[in-house]
Amino acid sequence: MTFSRTFPDGFLWGTATASYQIEGAVAEDGRSPSIWDTFSHTPGTVTGGDTGDVACDHYHRVDEDVAIMRSLGVDAYRFSIAWPRVIPTGTGAVNQAGIDFYSRLVDTLLENGIRPFATLYHWDLPQALDDRGGWLNRDVADWFAEYAAVTVGALGDRVRNWTTLNEPWCSSLLSYSIGHHAPGHTDPLEGIVAAHHLMLAHGRAVPVIREHCAAAEVSITLNPTQVYGPEGTGEGVVDEADADAIRRADNIFNGLFFDPIFRAAYPDGFLEDTAHLTDHGYIHDGDLGVMAAPLDNLGINNYFPTRVRAARDGEEGMPLAGCEGVVESPPLPPHTAMGWEISPKAHYDILLRSAKDGGLPIYITENGSAWPDIVSPDGEVHDPQRIEYLHGHLGAVADAIEDGADIRGYFAWSLLDNFEWAHGYGKRFGLVYVDYATQQRIVKDSGREYARIVASSR
Ligand code: FCB
Numbered sequence: 345m346t347f348s349r350t351f352p353d354g355f356l357w358g359t360a361t362a363s364y365q366i367e368g369a370v371a372e373d374g375r376s377p378s379i380w381d382t383f384s385h386t387p388g389t390v391t392g393g394d395t396g397d398v399a400c401d402h403y404h405r406v407d408e409d410v411a412i413m414r415s416l417g418v419d420a421y422r423f424s425i426a427w428p429r430v431i432p433t434g435t436g437a438v439n440q441a442g443i444d445f446y447s448r449l450v451d452t453l454l455e456n457g458i459r460p461f462a463t464l465y466h467w468d469l470p471q472a473l474d475d476r477g478g479w480l481n482r483d484v485a486d487w488f489a490e491y492a493a494v495t496v497g498a499l500g501d502r503v504r505n506w507t508t509l510n511e512p513w514c515s516s517l518l519s520y521s522i523g524h525h526a527p528g529h530t531d532p533l534e535g536i537v538a539a540h541h542l543m544l545a546h547g548r549a550v551p552v553i554r555e556h557c558a559a560a561e562v563s564i565t566l567n568p569t570q571v572y573g574p575e576g577t578g579e580g581v582v583d584e585a586d587a588d589a590i591r592r593a594d595n596i597f598n599g600l601f602f603d604p605i606f607r608a609a610y611p612d613g614f615l616e617d618t619a620h621l622t623d624h625g626y627i628h629d630g631d632l633g634v635m636a637a638p639l640d641n642l643g644i645n646n647y648f649p650t651r652v653r654a655a656r657d658g659e660e661g662m663p664l665a666g667c668e669g670v671v672e673s674p675p676l677p678p679h680t681a682m683g684w685e686i687s688p689k690a691h692y693d694i695l696l697r698s699a700k701d702g703g704l705p706i707y708i709t710e711n712g713s714a715w716p717d718i719v720s721p722d723g724e725v726h727d728p729q730r731i732e733y734l735h736g737h738l739g740a741v742a743d744a745i746e747d748g749a750d751i752r753g754y755f756a757w758s759l760l761d762n763f764e765w766a767h768g769y770g771k772r773f774g775l776v777y778v779d780y781a782t783q784q785r786i787v788k789d790s791g792r793e794y795a796r797i798v799a800s801s802r
Pocket of ligand 1: 362365510511514567645710757764765773
């Protein structure tokens with residue numbers, strides 16, 4: 345099956361990774377532990393007891409990994425910076441060796457004609473800051489602004505594309521209410537307090553980035569999900585209780601971030617729906633104005649839709665504020681190895697919605713799929729399902745552009761198989777296979793197909 349859709353001139357093709365998922369070298373050159381080091385070393389948190397101690401050893405393999413990107417022909421690379429490498433104690437003394445690592449990465453990318461897209465925070469908060477309350481401590485906004493100043497000050501002469509946060513939904517709700525990610529708390533209220541402080545930190549960092557990089561294009565990456573009822577995609581027949589469940593789920597998954605950032609307000613009904621938990625004293629006068637700092641573009645990560653319905657007869661709902669009566673219903677087939685529903689239609693829907701709600705140019709900063717890849721006797725990795733997912737989702741992107749969404753680029757998740765958070769190394773998302781025993785990289789069939797699509801779109 346060949347993919348032959350066209351994309352606008354200048355459409356940017358990239359791949360993405362994140363620091364803790366690929367770097368390894370966790371105790372080298374002055375890096376301090378992050379909350380993910382602590383979490384992954386806590387028994388029972390990550391499948392198989394996996395940790396990011398070595399990961400893809402990218403810290404020592406920058407040249408090789410950039411050479412692979414070049415062989416794929418991509419225009420851009422999205423990576424994240426590990427705060428505990430740059431400021432090991434979270435605030436205060438700067439670790440020059442940490443800066444030097446990213447500086448060399450950036451130089452290597454530029455020498456190879458690859459545009460760097462840097463994310464300041466992809467979940468590896470210095471443990472030293474978690475010891476002071478982490479994202480529950482309002483001071484984190486100052487700490488983050490300080491870290492942004494140092495980092496952009498060091499790299500902003502060469503990096504123009506700056507993203508404050510990756511998926512604040514995950515570093516708040518998934519981490520403080522659901523407990524699936526570091527620091528592993530399970531408190532419905534903590535999730536929304538952490539979300540508030542994340543957005544405050546984001547808003548504080550935006551002008552700091554501009555101050556240290558006059559040419560900056562500043563962004564945040566959100567992970568909105570299209571919320572449907574339990575039935576088939578596009579079928580909208582729901583009763584009143586299910587419609588309210590969809591509204592509440594949409595607020596906590598999407599509106600909680602879109603509305604403060606783009607409307608300087610909490611989503612309609614959200615403060616009332618959560619009033620049984622809090623008087624919302626963590627929201628101070630002026631916070632929403634800070635959060636709504638103007639941005640240049642919006643990053644969207646999207647993999648799957650979400651299906652919900654109202655809880656029935658005492659059924660337990662989701663452990664998320666305001667969603668106590670909302671039940672997540674099973675994803676419809678087909679599924680990826682993550683159990684995630686495959687729906688290009690949902691990808692299209694959320695792209696159009698994000699374009700409308702954000703009113704900004706969009707980069708798809710992550711999209712991809714996990715499959716149980718193996719190295720075949722011929723030494724290759726044949727992954728037709730990843731290719732099919734890629735074709736389906738790129739088709740949805742092309743449709744969304746035709747229907748008016750201003751989408752400027754697509755970053756495949758991921759360049760390499762890597763440490764997939766609480767799932768460990770068992771879930772492979774790469775266009776490039778990593779043999780973790782030897783650190784050998786093998787470009788998968790999907791990697792070659794991506795390279796072909798990139799080349800043919802020029
Ligand atoms: C996203 C994360 C990314 C990766 C993919 C599969 O939520 O941002 O680090 O784990 O999911």
